Amino acid sequence: MVPLPVRDGLNPTRLVLPHDDASVARWTRTLDYVLHRFPDDAARLHEKVAAGEVVDGRGRPVDARTAYEPRGFVFLYRDPPVEPEVPFEIRVLHRDRDLLVVDKPHFLATIPRGAYVARSVLVRLRRELDLPQLSPAHRLDRVTAGVLLLTLRREVRGAYQELFARREVRKTYEAVAPLDPALELPRTVRSRIVKRRGVMRAEEVDGEPNAESRVDVLETDAARGLARYRLEPHTGRTHQLRLHMSGLGVPIVHDNFYPDPYDVAHDDYARPLQLVSRSIDLTDPLSGRPRRFETDRALDVW
Template sequence: MTRRSHVPPSPLPQLSGIDPVRLRLPPDPEGRWPALGSYLAERYAGTRGAESMARLLAAGRVLGPGGRVLRPEDPYEPGGWIFFHRDMPPEPRVPFPIRVVYRDGHLLVVDKPHFLATTPRGSHVFQTALARLREELDLPALSPAHRLDRMTAGLVMFSIRPEDRGAYQLLFQNRQVRKEYEALAVHDPAVELPRTVRSHIEKVRGVMAAAEVPGAEPNAESLVELTAVREGLGRYRLTPRTGRTHQLRVHMNALGLPILGDPVYPVVAEPADPADYRRPLQLLARTLAFTDPVTGLSHQLETGLTLQAWDDRPGWETGPLPEETV
């Protein structure tokens, strides 16, 4: 069995809640890289990071263990470690607070607002629940137990201590958390509910929308219930029994009930102005029920957020967000 190599502590602190990049230099049996700069130039060649890495090296912002500043001409050291913070473009601040629903010494559960990603990904790095909570609550070791889509609001669980992270993540992997969501969509009396929807959902990397694969073995299951009707609008309780990407949005669309404000289903919309927060996806993670694997406490937690279209129907319509000038 191969023993995992020791990772030295980073000489760089977190930056606005984001850890520095830790990069281990690979073996070089053929001597292709006489200097560190030649390796990094080849590694990032043809990517947007090539110029950025050259700037970081020139500015002395790439460090080795212990804080030693590394230069492009330094000898290449196979198996060595380097540390740096990527240059990131400015991100518009998502102007909604994150409310703490529950906190103890091990566990943090919050209400994530619409438009805020759970964890850094793509163009959303600093404006994520993880980065903001690490800074706002001074919890640098905070890590997510699961994720919500950026467009979905509601309850998200985080582990406060690194040694507890695996136990909380296993709760979701082993389906030991009961989750209920609330969604708003048009009411269609022809759609018989309650109903359990089962299908095979696949999400291809780089493609915005997930898709159902006809005839394939189901890998996604959702219970859909209608709980109220108002002026042609339906309020639905959604209980996912699996956790595929976009599962609830795909299943509601398959029923002919696309969720209000959805920019992907049934049609992928043109990119909206990132500062336009007028029409959030009307999907909310409402409850989390579970037994804490660390403390043994039984939790039944409920969001304090609401879906605005239920009380503000005028101006809302099904389908994608309107096109905006970016």
């Protein structure tokens, strides 16, 4: 159990005290190690220690006398960064005792990460709806819009997350991309996708396929050279649909990663990626009945 509750929509940060010989020899006080980890926050950390807001794994306050305990835990609240406002609303599609299903807008992160902490679906909804146990059952990329399923209670979280982990959820996306009359569809695309830590883009490499997507065309607009596609990912690799569409020679409109990356300012919302999570179908793990959640969100360029 985490000894500090969610506060203002944010989970506390957890530190694991290193147990290697160099760390054990260097640190005698827990506080010294915490200050070493966050040197720019020294003043605020001293304030939080004085207020009893830095605790160990058993919930006991950490102070200047607390001895360093290898493999021990420290929990504390970090001050969220100053973030740009993401000026789009989150539309609730469904709510019951266990689930909250929303239509996530483009440009809004699913969970706190990097420069987007308070400006994430999870933190915004925890705050706006007073739901401290809210947790996503799966994720959507920040630049992808559409159906996102979250659980309301800790007791049911695992059951729904496992559905996604076992690939027992049917996810259908739509995208707008160039029209290629020579492209034979429908087809199933299989490839090996690798996402390296610290690298923003994923890549397709040689080897046993670990990513599979079904691609079909829904409508064409020959005059503009565009088509609306239905995409069904059977696996969940990072940027899978974007890579597979690019690999077919029809990259999704406004994709600034594939095939060729280009910079987009964080506060530039003029050209959203033309990709939406249209629907989710599942067999409810608690009731056993089929359920479907869908958005009517339109893609801007269509």
